[in-house]
Amino acid sequence: xxxxxxxxxxxxxxxxxxxxxxxxxxxxxxxxxxxxxxxxxxxxxxxxxxxxxxxxxxxxxxxxxxxxxxxxxxxxxxxxxxxxxxxxxxxxxxxxxxxxxxxxxxxxxxxxxxxxxxxxxxxxxxxxxxxxxxxxxxxxxxxxxxxxxxxxxxxxxxxxxxxxxxxxxxxxxxxxxxxxxxxxxxxx
Numbered sequence: 453x454x455x456x457x458x459x460x461x462x463x464x465x466x467x468x469x470x471x472x473x474x475x476x477x478x479x480x481x482x483x484x485x486x487x488x489x490x491x492x493x494x495x496x497x498x499x500x501x502x503x504x505x506x507x508x509x510x511x512x513x514x515x516x517x518x519x520x521x522x523x524x525x526x527x528x529x530x531x532x533x534x535x536x537x538x539x540x541x542x543x544x545x546x547x548x549x550x551x552x553x554x555x556x557x558x559x560x561x562x563x564x565x566x567x568x569x570x571x572x573x574x575x576x577x578x579x580x581x582x583x584x585x586x587x588x589x590x591x592x593x594x595x596x597x598x599x600x601x602x603x604x605x606x607x608x609x610x611x612x613x614x615x616x617x618x619x620x621x622x623x624x625x626x627x628x629x630x631x632x633x634x635x636x637x638x639x640x
Contacts, residue, residue: 503566508587509535513543514569516578524578527571528585535564540591541575544583545601547594548575 455465455474464470473491477484509530516526526543528535535541539550551574553561564570576598579585588594 503532505534505565507533508589509533509539509564510584510586511535513579513581513583513585515581516575518578522573524575525571525573526575526579527569529569530564530566532566533587534566535568535570535572535587537562539587540589540594541572541585541587542594542597543575543585544579545598545605546575546577546579547591547598549591550574 455468458465458472459468463472465472465474467474473495475484475488475491477488510533511529511531514527514529516524519525524546528543535550535553537550537553541548541550550572552572553564554571555561556569561570588597
């Protein structure tokens, strides 16, 4: 059924004479998992997918939240380079120094290489999921860019706010867009 759906989108699997690998698996029984992993590694080798671990880390924010005891915790995926404790990081409009890193099991790690998901502490806020992150040589540069991004976002939100004129209010009352709310206001 899935192979038929793929062929309707002009994606032919190898079984049907195409160039796309496929592997039937079962998460319940574990059938085909080893073969799938083997095919993924083969595909990565054929495509020569490699990342340079010697450069500054870049990647993507997966999620972020405020933890009462630890502060802002951001889960990120390092896509290239190596992230180390003490690096200055910029993610979206938030920046900070990486104070601690944890792997997916909650164990502390000192470095995170390419294709490694880690949770980090040290950012001054919670970036949005999907934000890209970069490592900078010094904190000042990261903070400057974060401040510029915050300012741009504020300016854009001010521009998008539409002012309501008296004519617009009269037009909406005539159309019946407004509900009447009786209030008593006391002032001095």
